[in-house]
Amino acid sequence: MDLKFTGATPTDTERQAVDALLGPPASGWEGAATRSDEDLRWARGGAAAAKDRRDQLLPALHAVNDRVGWISEGALDYICRRLTVAPAEAYGVATFYAMFSLRPRPAKVLHVCTDLACAARGSAALGAELTASLAPAGTPVRGAVWQESPCLGLCERAPAALLLRAGAPHTASVVAPATAGALTDAARAPGAAPAGPPPEAAVPQAGRPGLVLLRRIGTTDPASLDDYRASGGYTALRRAFALGPAGVIREVLDAGLVGRGGAAFPTGRKWEATAQQPDTPHYLVCNADESEPGTFKDRVLMEGDPYALVEAMTVAGYATGARQGFVYLRGEYPLAYERLSHALDSARTRGLLGPDVLGQGYAFDIEIRRGAGAYICGEETAIFNSIEGLRGEPRSKPPFPVEKGLFGKPTAVNNVETLVNVLAILEHGAAAYAATGTGSSTGTKLFCVSGQVARPGVYELPFGASLRELLELAGPPQDLRAVLLGGAAGGFVRPGELDIPLTFEGTRAAGTTLGSGVVLVLDGSVELPRVLLRIAEFFRDESCGQCVPCRVGTVRQEEALHRIKDRTGAAAADDIALLREVGQAMRDASICGLGQTAWNAVESAIDRLGVYK
Ligand code: SF4
Numbered sequence: 109m110d111l112k113f114t115g116a117t118p119t120d121t122e123r124q125a126v127d128a129l130l131g132p133p134a135s136g137w138e139g140a141a142t143r144s145d146e147d148l149r150w151a152r153g154g155a156a157a158a159k160d161r162r163d164q165l166l167p168a169l170h171a172v173n174d175r176v177g178w179i180s181e182g183a184l185d186y187i188c189r190r191l192t193v194a195p196a197e198a199y200g201v202a203t204f205y206a207m208f209s210l211r212p213r214p215a216k217v218l219h220v221c222t223d224l225a226c227a228a229r230g231s232a233a234l235g236a237e238l239t240a241s242l243a244p245a246g247t248p249v250r251g252a253v254w255q256e257s258p259c260l261g262l263c264e265r266a267p268a269a270l271l272l273r274a275g276a277p278h279t280a281s282v283v284a285p286a287t288a289g290a291l292t293d294a295a296r297a298p299g300a301a302p303a304g305p306p307p308e309a310a311v312p313q314a315g316r317p318g319l320v321l322l323r324r325i326g327t328t329d330p331a332s333l334d335d336y337r338a339s340g341g342y343t344a345l346r347r348a349f350a351l352g353p354a355g356v357i358r359e360v361l362d363a364g365l366v367g368r369g370g371a372a373f374p375t376g377r378k379w380e381a382t383a384q385q386p387d388t389p390h391y392l393v394c395n396a397d398e399s400e401p402g403t404f405k406d407r408v409l410m411e412g413d414p415y416a417l418v419e420a421m422t423v424a425g426y427a428t429g430a431r432q433g434f435v436y437l438r439g440e441y442p443l444a445y446e447r448l449s450h451a452l453d454s455a456r457t458r459g460l461l462g463p464d465v466l467g468q469g470y471a472f473d474i475e476i477r478r479g480a481g482a483y484i485c486g487e488e489t490a491i492f493n494s495i496e497g498l499r500g501e502p503r504s505k506p507p508f509p510v511e512k513g514l515f516g517k518p519t520a521v522n523n524v525e526t527l528v529n530v531l532a533i534l535e536h537g538a539a540a541y542a543a544t545g546t547g548s549s550t551g552t553k554l555f556c557v558s559g560q561v562a563r564p565g566v567y568e569l570p571f572g573a574s575l576r577e578l579l580e581l582a583g584p585p586q587d588l589r590a591v592l593l594g595g596a597a598g599g600f601v602r603p604g605e606l607d608i609p610l611t612f613e614g615t616r617a618a619g620t621t622l623g624s625g626v627v628l629v630l631d632g633s634v635e636l637p638r639v640l641l642r643i644a645e646f647f648r649d650e651s652c653g654q655c656v657p658c659r660v661g662t663v664r665q666e667e668a669l670h671r672i673k674d675r676t677g678a679a680a681a682d683d684i685a686l687l688r689e690v691g692q693a694m695r696d697a698s699i700c701g702l703g704q705t706a707w708n709a710v711e712s713a714i715d716r717l718g719v720y721k
Pocket of ligand 1: 484501502650651652653654655656658659698699700701702703704
């Protein structure tokens with residue numbers, strides 16, 4: 109790919125896919141098939157027009173990929189002409205995302221998860237069977253191809269696979285728990301695989317009293333706005349309008365709500381800082397790109413209670429002075445996309461979004477932007493770049509998003525779980541909310557329990573409950589080897605440490621982290637060096653590569669773990685010393701959390717579990 113246009117032409121199908129998103133081209137300068145007399149006299153486009161349209165680059169790439177299954181040079185060229193983007197830049201963006209292909213591939217692509225939770229449930233054997241029954245990974249066979257995938261966020265149904273079928277319309281379906289037979293059938297069948305189970309299948313506590321965030325899962329129809337309202341929906345927004353923006357922020361501050369994505373930053377302070385910025389417009393971004401391996405709680409919330417997110421975002425937008433919200437949604441979550449899209453449409457129709465929300469004179473709307481398979485896009489500033497049509501690389505901070513975020517404007521970024529907590533705060537009041545949990549960790553927390561347990565799924569417990577209590581709900585194995593808390597960026601806990609309180613401060617004091625709520629349970633059958641290698645491979649693969657400590661360090665880490673995968677004691681000592689040195693450099697000098705935490709789990713396995721002794 110070059111900085112200049114190559115003369116490659118799109119097929120009619122590719123052209124139609126782009127035009128369906130952007131509308132027909134207005135001139136020859138924008139890629140119209142013929143040039144008018146006017147086009148020959150006037151050049152149209154330029155830097156300002158390009159800046160205005162650049163954020164349509166990712167949706168346009170999706171449009172072609174969804175329709176055809178891959179992005180040809182002609183299609184990329186056409187997108188570039190339509191958006192006034194240099195082809196080399198668009199190539200850099202398209203190749204950033206794992207779900208796009210710039211080489212021909214079949215319309216049906218089967219993504220088979222090989223990440224931590226699925227590996228603990230036999231994904232390696234599944235891959236071997238698929239190779240035997242279908243073809244090796246990456247080899248097209250009868251209009252389909254399968255490929256290994258990082259975590260698909262379907263850990264409660266591991267091992268899992270996602271079948272994407274390009275076309276008009278494109279379809280996506282989940283096969284989980286997956287067997288080689290079911291996957292082979294899905295790959296060969298003309299249509300999509302059968303529909304998946306209802307959302308409550310992912311929530312073993314569904315319908316039990318005392319749930320706050322999960323209370324509607326399995327008890328309310330996620331497609332019905334009437335059901336949502338009948339179960340208390342939009343009470344919080346009405347109270348927000350009664351309190352006014354400053355009053356809402358006061359309630360959230362008094363409730364002690366902190367972000368549930370892992371950083372635990374006070375939500376009220378973030379909102380206050382955004383609301384106070386004189387620059388306009390303000391934006392609200394919901395980070396629904398939960399891609400930490402082993403995390404799937406936000407998916408369950410969006411699939412099972414989508415209106416709650418719509419309402420919570422409206423409250424957040426009102427408090428922070430935003431008129432436009434974006435949900436940046438994992439590309440691997442087709443059902444959540446469908447449910448949220450439906451919820452947004454019906455909220456608009458009923459005046460709950462749009463120019464005059466609930467007749468209160470407040471204008472707010474929400475747009476979904478789909479990610480395309482990049483873990484790093486869960487980092488808040490990487491989301492901005494991704495939405496703006498750039499490579500999803502994190503930005504250096506400061507400036508912080510509350511000052512200069514999306515499109516360079518003040519932006520509040522919260523994840524799904526954090527936002528949904530706001531509804532409970534406004535419905536019951538800050539004091540009632542803060543009465544649950546501990547002094548520093550108020551409210552309840554969602555935990556994603558996967559691996560070797562009898563009842564994997566999303567659990568909701570008050571902060572302060574112990575890891576033992578959580579595992580007893582999920583049914584731990586007899587021969588518990590270790591628990592990985594916080595996902596690939598987290599740390600291991602030994603079987604003798606199950607009384608750790610599940611709070612931000614409690615896990616920190618115990619030398620681990622709560623992270624985004626991942627609880628991956630491993631029994632005695634697990635080969636820990638293989639688990640560590642998988643973690644290292646994941647970080648090496650997902651590093652965006654813009655800073656040296658992370659780009660080089662994640663490679664060196666994986667190499668060292670490869671060398672010692674079958675060694676212990678003195679035979680591993682040199683490489684463990686190297687791992688410590690590399691790990692410290694990544695922690696100290698990486699730009700963002702990926703590099704800073706890429707050594708956490710490995711370090712804790714060495715120091716707490718004595719894995720190479
Ligand atoms: S730490 Fe890694 S992921 Fe983060 S900016 Fe640097 S290279 Fe990219």
